[in-house]
Amino acid sequence: MANIQQSEASPGARTERMRFMLAWETWRSASLAFASIAIALLLWQFLSSVLFNPFLVPPPLEVFRTAIPMLVSGEILSDSAISLTRVFVGFVSGSAAGVLLGVLLGRIRMLHDLFDPIFELLRYLSPTAMIPIAVIWFGIGEMSKYFLIFWGTFFIVLINTTAGVWRAPLARQLAAECLGANRLQIFALIVVPSALPYIVTGMRVAMASSFMSIIPAEILAADSGIGYLLQKSSMLLQTNRIFVALLTICVLGFLVDRLFRLFVEKVLARYMSAVSQI
C-alpha cells in the first residue's frame, strides 16, 4: 500500500516525464519510418537505373511521373473507390455474419459440433479458388466481388470469434451469475465484451486478406477497379502503370488498416486494454 500512496503523491512530475518520453518515442519512430522508406526508394532508383532494365523495373521517379496524370485525371481515385467499396461491402457483411455465427458456435456446443466440420473443410477454399464459380454464379458485376470478399472474411472472423467466446473467463461468468445476472445478461454483458479483443484481431487479419483477394478477383472477373487497372496495363505492357497500381494497393491497405486501428483505439479501447489482464 505504501508505494501506491507514494506514486500518487507526485502525479504531476510523473506525467510530465512520461509525456516527454512519449513525444520522443513518437518522433523517433516517425523519423525512422521516413528514413526506411527513403532508403528503399533510393535503392530502387539506383538498382533500376544501374542493374535492371528500366522498362521491366521502372525507377521510382518514372513511376511518379506516370502517377501524376493518373491522379489528376481521377483515374486512380475512381478505381480505388470502386475497389474499396467492394472490400467494404464484402468485409462488413462477412464480419457481421462471422461474428453472429461465431458467437453462437462458441456458446452452443451442439451447434459447434454440427457446423465445425463443414467450416474446417470450407476454410481451405481461398477467395481466389472461388473466383471461377463466383463468375458463373454472379457474373462479373459487383455481386461476385462482394461474395468473394465475404467468403474470405467470414471464416477468419468466425474462427476468431468462436475462440474469443470460448476464452471468456469462467470466473467472470460465475461471478456475474451469483450477483444475479441471467443467461442472456451473462452472454451479452460478459461473454461478448470479453471476446471483443479476439473479434477485432480476426477482423484486422480479415481486412488484410480482403485486400489480397480483391486484386485477383478484379484481374480475372471485372471491368473496373485497381485489379482491372493492373490487368489492363499488363496487356499493354505498361510497366509504369503497373507499378502505380501496385503502389496504390500498398497505400490503400496501409491507410485502411490505420483507420481501423484508430477506430478501435477511440471506440473500443477499454475492451482492448482488457487483453493484458486475462
Next chain:
Amino acid sequence: MLSVSSVRKIFESPRGAYHALEGVSLDIAEGEFVCLLGPSGCGKSTLLNIIAGFVPVSGGQVTFENQPVSRADRERVMLFQDASSALLPWLSVEENIRFALRVRKIPKTRWRDTIDKYLQMVSLDTHRGKSPSELSGGMRQRLQIARALAVEPKMLLMDEPFAALDALTRRHMHTVLLDIWQRTKKTIVFVTHDIAEAISLADRIAVMSTGPQSTITSLIEVNMTRPRDLTDPAAGQLFKKIEQLLAPELLRLVELPGVH
C-alpha cells in the same frame, strides 16, 4: 443457516471417474466465519463450488436456509482468487459495482448511496473512475469485495482470495475483511491452504484430508479475541496442532504424485 450433509462428489470424465469428496458434513451458523483448510488437491474449492451452487453433488445434500441448493443464488456470492478475471476490466471501479446493482435489479434511486457506502467501506471511493487494470492486486480484491457486498448477500464464499497477494498486503486485507465482517455480520466461508491465515480469520477451521475421497477430518474452534496476535503462545499451539493434523495428508500428497 447452511448445512452440508454427507456430500459426495464424483467427477466423471472419459478417462475415468475421480472421487473427489466423500461424506463431507458441516453446519454453518448465521454470521459465522468458517475456513476450509487443506493442502492443494483436497477438494476444498470443489466443496465451495458445491456450496455456491455451481457444481451439483453426486450424493448427500446441501441446504441453505432449509432450501436445497441446486443453483447459484444471489444470497451466496463467490469471490475469486483472480480478481482481474472476476471483474469486468472494461468498466471503471464504480461501473463494476453499478453492473452488480443492475443485474441484481436494485432500484436506481438507491444506486448512489449503495455505491458510496461500499466503496467507502473498502477505501476505494477516491478511485472510482479508475479501471481495474490501474489498481494494485489488493485494491482489485477490495473492489471484488465491495461489488459482492453491494448486492447485499447473506453469505460470502471466498476461494483463496488473498493467495496471490504479497505477505504485507495479505495481512492488510485480513484486517479489512475482519472489519467488514464485524460491521456487516455476513456469514463467510473462506478457502485457504495457509494455516496462519485460517487462525487469524476464522471462528472455526474445517481441516480437510487430501483427495481422492477427501473429507473434513476435524473441526477446530478458535477461541481467541480479534485482532489476533499470531506470536501469542495459544496461536502457536494451535498452529502446531493443525500442522500435525495436516502432516500425514502432506505425506500422502507426496506419495501420490498424480493427484493435483
